[in-house]
Amino acid sequence: METRTEISSLGEFGLIDHLTKNIEFTNASSILGVGDDAAVIDHFGKQTVITTDMLLEGVHFDLMYTPLKHLGYKSVVVNLSDIYAMNATPTQITLSIAVSNRFSVEALEEFYEGVYAACERYQVDLIGGDTSTSRSGFVISVTALGEVNPDQFVQRSTAQKGDLVCVSGDLGGAFLGLTLLERERQIYLENPKIQPDLENEQYIVGRLLKPEARKDIIAFLAENEIRPTAMMDISDGLSSEILHICKQSSLGCVLYEEKIPIHEDSRMAAFKFGLDPTACALSGGEDYELLFTIPQSEYDKLVLNEQISVVGYMTDAAEGSHILTKGGNKFRITAQGWNAFKDQ
Secondary structure (H helix, E strand, O other), rough: OOOOOHHHHOOOHHHHHHHHHOOOOOOOOOOEOEEEOOOOOOOOOOEEEEEEEEEEEEEOOOOOOOOOOHHHHHHHHHHHHHHHOOOOOEEEEEEEEEEEEEEEEEHHHHHHHHHHHHHHHHHEEEEEEEEEEOOOOOEEEEEEEEEOOOOOOOOOOOOOOEEEEEEEOOHHHHHHHHHHHHHHHHHHHHHOOOOOOOOOOHHHHHHHHHHOOOOOHHHHHOOOOOOOOOOOEEEHHHHHHHHHHHHHOOOEEEEHHHHHOOOHHHHHHHHHHHOOHHHHHHHOOOOHHHEEEEEEHHHHOOOOOOEEEEEEEEEHHHEEEEEEEEOOOOEEEOOOOOOOOOOO
16 A cells, blocks of 8 residues: 655655655756755846736636646746746746645655656756645646846837738637547546546547646747847737737737647547537647747748747738638637636
């Protein structure tokens, strides 16, 4: 039988020591980390970018189908994605968790395994955080820090008329993974004898449970000296994100349905669930791809990267924000993305 160590047997400081005992830094900017009253970092003349995110059990994740290791990994990645979306390089994170006594030390070790795997993959240092008791579910808060050369950061508000609208990777997969897992969860709750059937849908399940931040795209843009005019990551769906850029840049846009990148596995899954793949790409969240605008003069450089799709262009605000369908119809883009404050 697996051993179960109660968190109470270690106490808060014992728990932190236990979970953070093997940390080694990879960034010169990490001067002092876990174990003191505060961390110390020095970015040596670069500008510091900071972002923070909370993940709540029952709102952002369901432990019925989310392995703790994957959850640890994803908690880090979603924050690093925001650093990359500023055209910056992530360097450090802090991690705070609140847990109830239904979690054992072994369960938290599994969660931290995922955290460390993400730190290693993206070369970031865990430099601090907090642990606390939760009376309800598992609460996770990650703050990520990054560095960028002065004035190289990219905002949402600086797109220009005529710029090309680009996205990395493909869209809609994570939403379809969620749809499948939620369906299997319902079936299981109604009849626990029925084993979940993920129907060989590794791709969409992976898109939800183990997303990656687009470090490679930021590296490609830097190597080719392409500086996006505006950029953000796609956490709430393409439609609501492009509307953020339009609103903050005081512009409109035209997107082409046939240009929106959708993985073949996602397309087939959408049809199987009776969903429109384009609607999943526009309104589904959690893909963590990058959405950015570039001057048309940079187009030739993009052709080198098959991970980047040009999906439209920016227009005058007066023209509004529209999508042209494959059938030649024109629809206004509405923000139907995932909204944390909407009735789910």
